[in-house]
Amino acid sequence: MSAAAVLCGVGSYLPPRVVTNDELAGRMDTTDEWIRSRTGIGRRHVADPGTATSDLAVEAGARALKSAGRDSADAVVVATMTPDHPCPATAPAVASRLGLTGAAAFDVGAVCSGFVYALAAATGLVSAGVARRVLVVGAEVNSTVLDPADRSTSVIFGDGAGAVVLRAGEPDEPGALGPFDLGSDGTGADHIMIAAGGSRQRGSDAPAGPGDAYMTMRGQEVFRHAVLRMAASSRSVLAEAGWDVADLDRVVSHQANQRIINQLADDLGVPRDRAVSNIERVGNTGAASIPVALADAVDRGGLDEGDRVLLTAFGGGLSWGSTLLRWPPLDGS
Incomplete structure (x- = not known):
């Protein structure tokens, strides 16, 4: 029987600078009430200039490894839409800086669904016997791809990183992940997009427009598809x-x-108080949002051993994915 991937550690890192709604209202046409009523967000963390996605990922990864009581992993998977560079991938740099040189390391690019996709990829590594322990990180410096004058995006997104450690174990023990459901619909690719920087734009005769380096989002369509x-x-x-x-x-x-x-x-028929939420304090951190929310819930006592937990995500692509687990004891063992 193939080994199951068992969650055994969790950690997160948010850059220290906090940007409130009132600060945003001081430089664009918006208000705290307008932002809260439409998004539920009151503040977000923003990385200082010069801070890269790998910097956040290393901090979160180190905390997850400590939570797991380990300082090693056989593989590192980083989910991000804001990599340090288009080439090479960010994961090898994260692995090296964590002292994991030689570990398999690669990025997953599924935008806000990236963390669930990365969990599925890591589970595949474990079940195939390629790795016994995998560090999975979701990390974003979203502030680097936002138009500061666009209130449809700049009020929503924040920067941050979250990580979990998966180990080989038994499918019936607490923390075992699965089953997984993953999907995509490329006909909605333009609903969440950064037009410039890829081969589509670079390979065309037309130069990038002044706003093409920034993320654009069709909010109403994204809302509808996300819930569905x-x-x-x-x-x-x-x-x-x-x-x-x-x-x-x-x-x-x-x-x-x-x-x-x-x-x-509401659509699932789950009481709202069972839906973990920290968006008021951190905003939308993209691929980092689920592990950041998990770490936050652990810190605040919002997850108990044995809890049956659903993880589900939606993001650009369009892409989506879900998985399940029973929450494990996190005692560093």
Whole structure:
């Protein structure tokens, strides 16, 4: 029987600078009330100039390894849409800086769904016997791809990193991940996009426009697809696992928008107080949002050993994914 991937450590890191809604209101046409009523966000963390995604990822990764009581891993998977460079991948640099030189290391680019995709990839490494322990990191410096004058994006996103450690174990023990459901719909690629910098733009005759280096988002379409896709994906993994919605103790969805978090809970029939949310304090941290929310819930006593937990995400691509686990003891063993 193939080994299961078992979560055994979690950690996060947020850059120290906090940007409040009032600060944003001082430089663009918005207010604290406008932002809160549409997103549920009150503040977000923003990296200082010169800080790269790998810097945040290393901090979160080190904390996750400490939580797991380990200082080694056989593989490192980094989910990000804001890599340090288009080439090479960010993960090898993260591995090296954590003293994991020689470990397999690669990036996953599925935007806000990236962490769930990275968990699935890491689970595959474990089940195939390629790795016994995998560090999975979601990290973003979203502030580097936001138009500071665009209130449709700049009020939503924050910077941060979260990480978990997975080890080889048994499929019936607490922390074992699975089943997984992953999906995509490339016809909606332009709903969340950075137009410049890739081969499509670079290979064309037309130069990049002045705003093409910034993320653009079609908010209403994203909202509709996010709820629809995460709900369907969640039901798929619940059915495969033989769990009822009523069995869920916690839903940890991508922290995109408080209205999306609430609507997803309503559509699934889960009481809203079971939906983990920290978006008011950190904003949307992209691929980092689920592990940051997990670490935050652990710190605040919001996850108990044995809790049945649903992880579900939606992001650009369009892409989505879900998985399940029973929350394990995190005692550094």
